[in-house]
Amino acid sequence: MSPEGSCPWMGHLRRLQVRTWIEPVVASSQVAASLYDAGLLLVVKAHYGAGAASNHSAGPSPRGVLEDQQQRAISNFYIIYNLVVGLTPLLFAYGLGWLSDRYHRKISICVSLLGFLLSRLGLLLKVLLDWPLEVMYGAAALNGLCGGFSAFWAGVMALGSLGSSEGRRSVRLIVLDLILGLAGFCGSMASGHLFKQIVGRSRQGLVLAACSVSCATFSLCYSLLVLKVPESVAKSSRALTTMDTVSGVVGTYRTLDPDQLEKHSVVGHPPRPGKAKPQKAIIALLFVGAILYDLAVVGTVDVMPLFMLREPLSWNQVQVGYGMAAGYTIFITSFLGVLIFSRCLRDTTMIMIGMVSFGSGALLLAFVRKTYMFYIARTVMLFALIPITTIRSAMSKLIEGSSYGKVFVMLQLSLALTGVVTSVVYNEIYQLSMEKFVGTCFVLSSFLSFLAIAPIGIVASKQAPWSQYGDITEK
DSSP states (O other), X not given: OOHHHHOHHHHHHHHHHGGGOOHHHHHHHHHHHHHHHHHHHHHHHHHHHHHHHHHHHHSOOOHHHHHHHHHHHHHHHHHHHHHHHHHGGGGTHHHHHHHHHHTOTTHHHHHHHHHHHHHHHHHHHHHHHTOOTTHHHHHHHHHHHTTHHHHHHHHHHHHHHHTSOGGGHHHHHHHHHHHHHHHHHHHHHHHHHHHTTSOSTTTTTHHHHHHHHHHHHHHHHHHHHTOOOOOOHHHHHXXXXXXXXXXXXXXXXXXXXXXXXXXXXXXXXXXXXXXXXXXHHHHHHHHHHHHHHHHHHHHHHHHHHHHHHSTTTOOOHHHHHHHHHHHHHHHHHXXXXXXXXXXXXXXXXXXXXXXXXXXXXXXXXXXXXXXXXXXXXXXXXXXXXXXXXXXXXXXXXXXOGGGHHHHHHHHHHHHHHHHHXXXXXXXXXXXHHTTTOTTHHHHHHHHHHHHTHHHHHHHHHHSOOOOTTOOOOOO
């Protein structure tokens, strides 16, 4: 007899659990974000390209000089833009995380999605009404004042952690990253084609901006009207010991659960010492590793669009979209990596594999001269997403569930703050080195990525092998 036959209310419960899925919100918001990011880059390029063209008509200049001027103008725009995007969330993201822990888990998600929508509307109005480019600084500020991506992703990670057991958590969180990557890949692939739908500088990008606004609107409405906060697995396992599901993803991870055969035996056990008294040294080392690695990733991501537009690549709109889409494939390969590695490797080992993968790819990227070489370098980065996601998972196993929102926001804000500094420094380095060696920033990223292995190695050396339940256990 099926579970639904023996317990009629279980079938209804399974249907209700569909509403706890955060995946539709992640997917729609990321499609909107990928369209927005590509659209903003192309709008900025078109804006400064027109300015360079008018200067060229007044007095002829070599093509290389005009390209350098355009690159510096785009880089300067993104220095200010990234400062606004990175600093404004610092005022409110932690407060939203605290409110989410204390009152309702959806607060940080819904408020940040409102900011996403306002910023996407800013790009649409700029294209539609031909507003000055500086209006995008205001749109970025509105996004940040609503918490920005720091508050949003911290809220998503909190819901994902609440709806999964500790043994499944690494897989659960990497699935959310997989959805993020697939949505970003689709949006980026379409961005170049959508941008070209309307010819003419004053209206080019209108269709793309409108699609971004539509996706952002859907994600906000879904989170407000449909999304439900999942019940903690620790609570539901006591009431429904026969259910083999993860709240939010019903019947998906049955074969992936490392403690499937023994999970009922651990119900009712007292909390482990590491949970009751967080190992602050381990958490601090994980923070340091995450920040160093994020410095490398953010620097590469910030400079890469400029690298695509400049010689030797000099890509057009469609090629830029494809290049940005290539960056999202690591979400798929990293997901598969966690799926395989989590069965036989410790979390620290998986983190170091991801760091080596990104560092090697960044080093290859520094010497790219042809389009195919760019995609080879991107392929080497196939496990680049594993470190940050696995670090989040490890931290969630060292703290109480009631503190997820605050801790995840603190991590995200730390990454955002260091990312702001990184963006400024990398853009300045890029402007100084692009005429001599355009790959200087990528070499620096490779060094930082390998350097980030050091604190993770210390964690691995000080701790016993993490158990099959995914915990950090003391020697």
